[in-house]
Amino acid sequence: MFFYQLLAGLSVGCIYALVALGYSLIFASIRLLHFAQGDLLMMGGFFALSMVLGLKLGLYTGIVMVMVAVAVLGFFIERIAYRPIPQRMIAARIMATLGIGLILRNMAVIIWGPQPRGLPPQVFSGPPIKLPGMVIPPAYYLVLIISVSIMILLTLFLGKTKLGLAMRTTAHDQNLAELMGIETSRVMSLSFMIGAALAAAAGMLVAPVTFISQNMGFRLGIKGFAAAVLGGFGNIPGSMIGGLALGLLETFGGGFISSGYKDCIAFVVLILVLIFRPSGILGKFHVEKV
Amino acid sequence: MVKPQTFPMMIAFVLLFFLPSLSGNNYYVLHVSIMVGIFVILSQGLNILFGYAGQISIGHAAFYAIGAYASAIAAHHFSFPFALALLAAVLFTSLIGFLLGITCLRLRGEYLAITTVAFGEIVQVILTQWEEVSGGPEGFLTIPKAHLSSFIVDTPEKYYYLTLVITVLIMILTRNLASSKLGRSFQSVKDDILAANIMGIDTTRVKIVAFVLSAAYSGLAGSLYAHYSRALLPDYFNLSLSVLIFMMVMLGGMGTLYGPIVGAILLTVSFELLRALQVYQMVIYGIVVLLVTIFAPEGLVGITRKMFRKKPVNAVQP
Amino acid sequence: MKATRVSKVIVIVAALTLGFLTATGMAQNFKIGMIYSGTGSGAHTGIYAQHGVELAVEQINAQGIGGKKLDIIYENDDTSTEKSVTAAKKLIYGDKVLAILGPEMSSCIFAVQKVTEEAKIPMISPTGSSPKLTEEKQQWYFRNSPSARYQTVDLVEYIKAQGIKKLGLLVDWGRTSDQAKTFEEDAKRVGLTITVMEKFQTGDTSFMSQLLKIKGENVDGLVFFAMPTEGSAGAIQARDLGITVPLFGIIAMSYKEYIEMGGKAVEGTVVPTTFIPDNPDPAVQKFNEMFNAKFKVLPDHAAAHSYDATLILAEVLKKVKLDNKPESLASDRQKIRDGLATIKNYRGVSVPINYGPNATADDRDGMKSLMLVQVKNGKWAIIKK
Numbered sequence: 003m004f005f006y007q008l009l010a011g012l013s014v015g016c017i018y019a020l021v022a023l024g025y026s027l028i029f030a031s032i033r034l035l036h037f038a039q040g041d042l043l044m045m046g047g048f049f050a051l052s053m054v055l056g057l058k059l060g061l062y063t064g065i066v067m068v069m070v071a072v073a074v075l076g077f078f079i080e081r082i083a084y085r086p087i088p089q090r091m092i093a094a095r096i097m098a099t100l101g102i103g104l105i106l107r108n109m110a111v112i113i114w115g116p117q118p119r120g121l122p123p124q125v126f127s128g129p130p131i132k133l134p135g136m137v138i139p140p141a142y143y144l145v146l147i148i149s150v151s152i153m154i155l156l157t158l159f160l161g162k163t164k165l166g167l168a169m170r171t172t173a174h175d176q177n178l179a180e181l182m183g184i185e186t187s188r189v190m191s192l193s194f195m196i197g198a199a200l201a202a203a204a205g206m207l208v209a210p211v212t213f214i215s216q217n218m219g220f221r222l223g224i225k226g227f228a229a230a231v232l233g234g235f236g237n238i239p240g241s242m243i244g245g246l247a248l249g250l251l252e253t254f255g256g257g258f259i260s261s262g263y264k265d266c267i268a269f270v271v272l273i274l275v276l277i278f279r280p281s282g283i284l285g286k287f288h289v290e291k292v
Numbered sequence: 293m294v295k296p297q298t299f300p301m302m303i304a305f306v307l308l309f310f311l312p313s314l315s316g317n318n319y320y321v322l323h324v325s326i327m328v329g330i331f332v333i334l335s336q337g338l339n340i341l342f343g344y345a346g347q348i349s350i351g352h353a354a355f356y357a358i359g360a361y362a363s364a365i366a367a368h369h370f371s372f373p374f375a376l377a378l379l380a381a382v383l384f385t386s387l388i389g390f391l392l393g394i395t396c397l398r399l400r401g402e403y404l405a406i407t408t409v410a411f412g413e414i415v416q417v418i419l420t421q422w423e424e425v426s427g428g429p430e431g432f433l434t435i436p437k438a439h440l441s442s443f444i445v446d447t448p449e450k451y452y453y454l455t456l457v458i459t460v461l462i463m464i465l466t467r468n469l470a471s472s473k474l475g476r477s478f479q480s481v482k483d484d485i486l487a488a489n490i491m492g493i494d495t496t497r498v499k500i501v502a503f504v505l506s507a508a509y510s511g512l513a514g515s516l517y518a519h520y521s522r523a524l525l526p527d528y529f530n531l532s533l534s535v536l537i538f539m540m541v542m543l544g545g546m547g548t549l550y551g552p553i554v555g556a557i558l559l560t561v562s563f564e565l566l567r568a569l570q571v572y573q574m575v576i577y578g579i580v581v582l583l584v585t586i587f588a589p590e591g592l593v594g595i596t597r598k599m600f601r602k603k604p605v606n607a608v609q610p
Numbered sequence: 611m612k613a614t615r616v617s618k619v620i621v622i623v624a625a626l627t628l629g630f631l632t633a634t635g636m637a638q639n640f641k642i643g644m645i646y647s648g649t650g651s652g653a654h655t656g657i658y659a660q661h662g663v664e665l666a667v668e669q670i671n672a673q674g675i676g677g678k679k680l681d682i683i684y685e686n687d688d689t690s691t692e693k694s695v696t697a698a699k700k701l702i703y704g705d706k707v708l709a710i711l712g713p714e715m716s717s718c719i720f721a722v723q724k725v726t727e728e729a730k731i732p733m734i735s736p737t738g739s740s741p742k743l744t745e746e747k748q749q750w751y752f753r754n755s756p757s758a759r760y761q762t763v764d765l766v767e768y769i770k771a772q773g774i775k776k777l778g779l780l781v782d783w784g785r786t787s788d789q790a791k792t793f794e795e796d797a798k799r800v801g802l803t804i805t806v807m808e809k810f811q812t813g814d815t816s817f818m819s820q821l822l823k824i825k826g827e828n829v830d831g832l833v834f835f836a837m838p839t840e841g842s843a844g845a846i847q848a849r850d851l852g853i854t855v856p857l858f859g860i861i862a863m864s865y866k867e868y869i870e871m872g873g874k875a876v877e878g879t880v881v882p883t884t885f886i887p888d889n890p891d892p893a894v895q896k897f898n899e900m901f902n903a904k905f906k907v908l909p910d911h912a913a914a915h916s917y918d919a920t921l922i923l924a925e926v927l928k929k930v931k932l933d934n935k936p937e938s939l940a941s942d943r944q945k946i947r948d949g950l951a952t953i954k955n956y957r958g959v960s961v962p963i964n965y966g967p968n969a970t971a972d973d974r975d976g977m978k979s980l981m982l983v984q985v986k987n988g989k990w991a992i993i994k995k
Contacts, residue, residue, distance in 0.1 A: 011816075573686060
C-alpha cells in the first residue's frame with residue numbers, strides 16, 4: 003500500500019514539478035510572476051484533446067505537438083501582453099497575466115464548449131507492469147517516464163547547449179548578457195515559450211486522473227506555484243524537488259489531517275516557507291530590502 | 293484640493309442624492325448603485341494597503357468575507373443591533389488584518405502577492421468546512437435586516453442612502469488620511485523602504501497599520517453587504533472576487549483618491565453593459581482589462597491627470 | 611375649414627390610438643427571464659440549462675400561446691451569487707418579467723430566493739439539490755429537479771436489497787454535502803451502517819489516502835458523492851487499490867463522461883437519476899434528436915429539467931388568463947404561481963413532475979421519484995424506473 007501511495011505521490015509530484023519549472027523559468031528570465039500559467043496548462047489539455055480526437059495522434063507525437071502549439075501561443079502572449087509593460091511595474095504585469103487568464107479560459111469555453119472532457123484512456127495505454135503482489139497501471143509509469151524525460155532534456159539543454167547558456171546568462175544578468183552579444187530579446191521570448199510548453203505538457207499528462215475543463219488550471223497552477231516556492235523560486239533543480247516533495251506531502255499527509263482540509267496543505271506550506279525560508283530548499287537567499 | 297474639482301463633485305453629489313427618484317425607484321438601478329458603493333469602500337481599503345503603502349494583496353475577498361460573516365454572526369447569534377454588529381465586524385477583521393500584517397512583514401512584491409492569495413484560499417476553505425460557525429456551503433441565510441434603534445432599513449432606497457452616507461464618510465476619511473503624516477509615511481514605505489528607515493520612520497509599524505486599516509475598511513464593506521443581501525455563500529468570496537477588487541484599484545488608479553471610485557464604477561457597469569454579448573461577455577471583459585492595463589498601467593485616473601496637465605511632461609520614464 | 615381640420619385630427623388620433631392599442635396588444639408577448647451560469651465554474655450546467663430552455667421556446671413559439679409568443683431574456687450570472695442577484699433584480703425591476711427560470715447553482719438559488727420572495731415573482735430552477743431550498747416556507751419557488759432528500763431514498767433501498775451492510779463514503783464536501791447528509795439519514799433509517807466517511811475537494815486528483823482508510827474498514831459498498839471527474843478517478847484508484855466492492859454514486863455522475871473516463875473500473879456503478887440520453891422512451895429519444903440537431907451535443911439532466919420547466923410554464927400560460935399589462939404585473943405573477951401549483955403528473959423527458967399550492971417541500975419539490983441506472987457494458991441502463 004505504501005508503494006501505491008509512493009507512486010501516486012510521485013506521479014502527481016511530477017505534474018507539480020513541470021508546472022513549477024514553468025514558473026521558475028519564466029520568473030528567472032523575465033521576472034514575471036505568471037499567474038496565467040495554470041491557464042496555459044488548461045490550453046495544453048484542450049490542445050491535447052484536439053490532437054488526439056481530431057488529428058488522431060498518439061501519446062508521444064501528441065505531447066510534442068501540444069508543447070509546440072502552446073509554445074507558439076506563448077510567444078504571442080508574451081509579445082503582445084507582457085512585453086509592453088516595464089518590468090518594474092510589478093502590479094500592472096500581474097494584472098496583464100490576470101487579463102490573459104480570463105481571456106484564455108473563456109475562449110476555451112467558446113472553442114471547445116463548456117462540458118469537461120476526458121482524454122480517451124487508450125492514449126495512455128501500454129502493458130501493465132506486474133510485480134509480486136501488485137499491478138502497476140500504465141498511466142502511472144507513463145506519466146513518470148515522460149515527465150522525467152522532459153526534465154532531463156531541459157536540464158541538458160540549459161546546462162550543455164549554447165542557447166541554454168545564453169538563457170542562463172540572461173536570467174542571471176541581462177546587461178552582462180547584452181554586453182556579451184546575446185540577443186536577450188529573443189532569448190527571453192524563448193524562455194517564455196519553453197515555460198509555456200512545460201505547462202502544456204503537464205496539462206496533457208494530468209489527463210488520466212482528471213477531466214480537461216476551463217477551470218482545471220487554477221488548482222494545479224497554485225500547487226505548482228507552491229512547489230516552486232518550496233524548492234526555491236527561479237531555481238530549476240529546486241522546482242523539480244519541490245514538485246515531488248509537495249506531491250508526496252499531499253498524498254501521505256492527507257492521511258493525517260481531515261481530508262476536507264487537505265487542500266490547505268499546499269497553501270500552508272507556501273506561507274510557512276515564505277515566512278521562514280523564502281529562498282526555499284535550494285534557492286539562493288534573496289536579498290530583501292529591509 | 294484644486295478648486296475646479298469641487299464643482300463637478302457637487303453636481304455629482306446632488307445627482308447621487310436624487311438617484312432613487314430620478315430612476316423611478318428602480319430596484320435594479322439601486323442595487324447596482326449599492327454594490328458600487330460597497331465596492332468603493334472595499335477598493336479604497338485595498339488602495340490604502342496597496343496603492344498608498346505599496347503592499348500587493350490579491351486576497352482581499354477574505355477580509356470582505358470575514359467582515360460579512362462576523363457581522364452576521366454578531367447580529368444573528370448574539371442579537372447585536374446593526375451598529376454594534378458593524379463595529380464588531382470592523383474590529384474583528386482588523387484583528388485578522390493585524391495578524392496577516394505581522395505574518396507578511398518580510399515579504400515584498402510577488403512573494404507577498406502569492407501569500408495573500410494563499411490566505412484568501414485558506415479563509416474560503418475554512419468558511420466552507422466549518423459549518424457550525426458559517427453555515428457551510430449552504431450559506432448563512434438568517435441575517436436580520438439592518439436597523440438603527442427603531443428605524444429599520446428595509447427598502448433598497450433606505451439602504452442606498454445608508455451606503456451613500458457611509459461611502460462619502462469613508463472618502464473623506466481617506467482623503468484626510470492620505471494627506472496626514474501617516475499617509476505620507478505610507479508613501480515613503482512604498483517608494484523606498486531603506487530611505488524611510490534611515491529617516492526614522494518605523495516601517496514595521498507603518499506596514500502593520502496599513503494592513504489593519506485596509507482590513508477595517510473591508511470589514512465595514514462586508515458588514516454592509518451582509519445586512520443588505522442577507523445571504524452569505526462561501527462560494528462568492530473566492531479568488532475571482534479578490535482579483536476583481538484588485539482590478540478596480542489598478543484600473544482606476546492605484547494610490548489616487550478617486551481611483552477606487554473610477555475602478556468600481558468601470559468594472560461593475562461594464563459587466564452590466566456587456567450583458568447583451570452573452571457568451572462573448574467575459575472575453576471582451578478580459579480584453580478591456582488587458583487593454584487598459586497595457587495603455588494605462590497606472591490606472592485611468594493617472595491618465596486623465598496627464599491629459600489635463602498644461603505643462604509638457606518632460607523626461608518620461610521608460 | 612376648422613371643422614374639417616379638427617375632424618381630420620380626430621381621425622388621425624383615433625387611427626393612431628387604435629393602431630397603438632392593437633399593436634401593443636399583438637406585441638404583448640410573454641416576457642420571461644432566465645438566469646444561467648454561462649461563464650465561471652458552473653458554466654457546464656448553466657449552458658446546458660440555457661440550451662434546454664432555448665429548444666423549448668423554439669417549439670412553443672412555433673405554435674404560439676393564444677397568438678402570443680414567449681420572449682425569453684437570458685442573463686449570465688458568471689456563477690457568482692452576487693451577479694445572480696443583480697441579474698434577478700434587472701429582470702424583475704428593469705425588464706419586468708412575469709417569471710424567472712434558473713439559476714442553476716444552489717448558492718445562487720439561495721441568494722436569488724431572497725429577491726424573488728420579496729418581489730413576489732415565481733421562480734423555477736432546473737437544478738439545485740439542497741433540501742433547504744424548499745424547507746424554509748419559500749412561497750414563490752418551484753424546484754424542477756430532485757431535492758437531495760429524494761435522491762438518496764431509492765438508492766438506499768436498493769443497496770439494502772443487495773444485502774450490503776457496511777458502507778464507506780467519499781464526499782466532495784463543498785459541492786455535495788447536502789446529498790451526503792440526507793444519505794446518512796436515510797441509511798440509518800433502513801439499518802445500514804456508515805463505517806467511514808472521507809472528504810475531498812472539487813479538483814482533487816488523488817484519493818489514495820482516503821481510499822486506503824476506507825479499504826481498511828472492510829466495507830461492503832462504496833458510495834461516491836462527486837462530479838464525474840472525481841468520481842471516475844476515484845473509481846479507478848479504488849480498483850487499483852484492490853477495492854472490489856460495488857460502487858454507488860449520485861445524480862451528478864450520470865454522464866457518459868463518467869463511463870468514458872472510468873473505463874472498466876466503473877462498470878456496475880449504480881446511481882439515481884432523472885434523465886439519461888440512453889432512455890428508450892420515445893419522448894426522450896425525440897428530445898435527444900432535436901437537441902443534438904440544434905446544439906450538436908446530447909442533452910443532460912440540466913437540459914432535460916429546464917426543457918420540461920419551460921414547457922410547464924407554457925402550459926400554465928395557456929390555461930391561465932393573464933392581462934399581461936404593466937399594471938397587472940403583480941396579479942399576473944400571482945396567477946402564474948397559482949397555475950404552477952396545479953401541475954399534476956406532468957410527463958416530460960425526465961421523471962413525473964407534481965406541484966402543490968402550499969409553501970412546503972412536499973408541494974414545491976417537483977420531482978420526487980427517481981430512476982436508478984447502472985453502468986452495463988459501457989452504457990447507462992435503467993434498472994429501476
